[in-house]
Amino acid sequence: MFSFFKKKPKPEPEITPVIAPAAVSTPTPADAPSAAVVPNVAAPVPATPEPSQPAADSKRSWMARLKAGLSKTSSNLTLLFVGAKIDDDLYEELEAALLMADAGVDATQFLLDALKRKVKDEKLTEAAQVKAALRTLLTELLTPLQKPLELGRHQPLVMMIAGVNGAGKTTTIGKLAKHLHAYDQSVLLAAGDTFRAAAREQLTIWGERNNVTVISQESGDPAAVAFDAVHSAKARSVNVVMVDTAGRLPTQLHLMDELKKVKRVIGKGMHGAPHEVLLVIDGNTGQNALAQVKAFDDALQLTGLVITKLDGTAKGGVLAAIAKTRPVPVYFIGVGEKIEDLQPFNAEEFVNALLD
Structure with missing residues (x-):
């Protein structure tokens, strides 16, 4: 101790x-370590807990709360792809949705340009494919922000x-x-x-x-x-x-x-x-x-x-x-x-x- x-x-x-x-x-078992706080060799390293049902329930609970918190943006984005055709109208609606979500002009234009190239290069024809492509691009954009606190x-x-x-x-x-x-x-x-x-x-x-x-x-x-x-x-x-x-x-x-x-x-x-x-x-x-x-x-x-x-x-x-x-x-x-x-x-x- x-x-x-x-x-x-x-x-x-x-x-x-x-x-x-x-x-x-x-710390007690209730004080589960955060994955974003990563000790290096100079810090005490806690034992890796065995997977448990409570841990899985906690993760599901967190994802549910996060999704609920982002539901306004989520609904505006996901509804665009329901039965949508891959045309200029879809890109215009996506641009408006991203701007309304406070993504800003630079990030919105970057995502739209990259999405159009991806659709063309990979010959995507279905709305679900375009949505998956947007998911990939947005994840790639945000991943550099993901960093542990050492x-x-x-x-x-x-x-x-x-x-x-x-x-x-x-x-x-x-x-x-x-x-x-x-x-x-x-x-x-x-x-x-x-x-x-x-x-x-x-x-x-x-x-x-x-x-x-x-x-x-x-x-x-x-x-x-x-x-x-x-x-x-x-x-x-x-x-x-x-x-x-x-x-x-x-x-x-x-x-x-x-x-x-x-x-x-x-x-x-x-x-x-x-x-x-x-x-x-x-x-x-x-x-x-x-x-x-x-x-x-x-x-x-x-x-x-x-x-x-x-x-x-x-x-x-x-x-x-x-x-x-x-x-x-x-x-x-x-x-x-x-x-x-x-x-x-x-x-x-x-x-x-x-x-x-």
């Missing part, structure tokens, strides 16, 4: 954090979490902490969102649920909170640090500069950190999500994305726009509020949910 206290703690930094009660939980590369592994207000950033941090516990990873959270009311309290609640230490301040500089967290994690031999940050709109340049400062200060606390810079995106925001990816990537050099709220009115096509325009890896996607509603992004599963 891994312990927070392998090493004797070093003296605390000058700024005294408010720390929630710390404990280390041992653990154990650094001690600690420092993750900076960014996103606009309302994207589900703090909730996502809590869910990620649960996933990390499934890999025997001790976690420390930094409440760097010192601007939003109750943000610190919300993160502390997630910390208590997961038996995770939370470092925060009543008020003050978010960069100082992040710096404290990195030093505390090093002193406690914690595996992973996740730094929450205040929500920012890409147009608020002075506030984006504050995020850059937080990143610089984290680097002073540990050379090379943060090792992961994740952007949490609300899947309902459509093309605004692509604008957020561009702005935050330009400012922070993103290493990964988490797409939340892919349910209800979410259109899902924005992943195609991201893949074509700014292909930052998508580590996780979420379809609800529960812990199990955040799962690794799998391109084939995602496309099947869209086109089945």
